[in-house]
Amino acid sequence: MxxxxxxxxxxxxxxxxxxxxxxxxxxxxxxNAWVSGIKVSSERLTVGYSYKVTAIISRDLISLVSFTDNGDQINGSPVRPWGFEASVTWTPKTPGTHELTAWQRIGGIDSKTITVVVADKNPVDPSGERPGTTGSANSIPLDGLPATGSANLP
Structure with missing residues (x-):
């Protein structure tokens, strides 16, 4: 017993x-994750310029992929994957650190995030002048003749 x-x-x-x-x-x-990676078309990012953000898809090639920038949906998102990738055009509006996330919702959320830094479009140095707005053309020859003069840009 x-x-x-x-x-x-x-x-x-x-x-x-x-x-x-x-x-x-x-x-x-x-x-194997559905979203296996995320990349941006450039390493040097500047406010106001457009870049291609691409998610690499390893499994689900049917479900839409959403993209966010610091939690806010990127215009044109969500998109349908094509050839193991899904892409959207992103134009950063603010300088600083941005978390870009690509995700699919399939019985849960599968996502990848990268952190990028965006430079200001018109940086100002502490003296109040914008870098690169003044210069000289004294050393640039035109048609074989030495050039003289200078330029101050607004």
Missing amino acids: LQKHSSRAYGVGVAFVFTLATAAAIAAPPA
């Missing part, structure tokens, strides 16, 4: 462990 009890306890234990393993497998994300 003692042996019958322990067999029943063993069977209940195995069923419980199997149930937990099944629940964990259902709740866990897939081994």
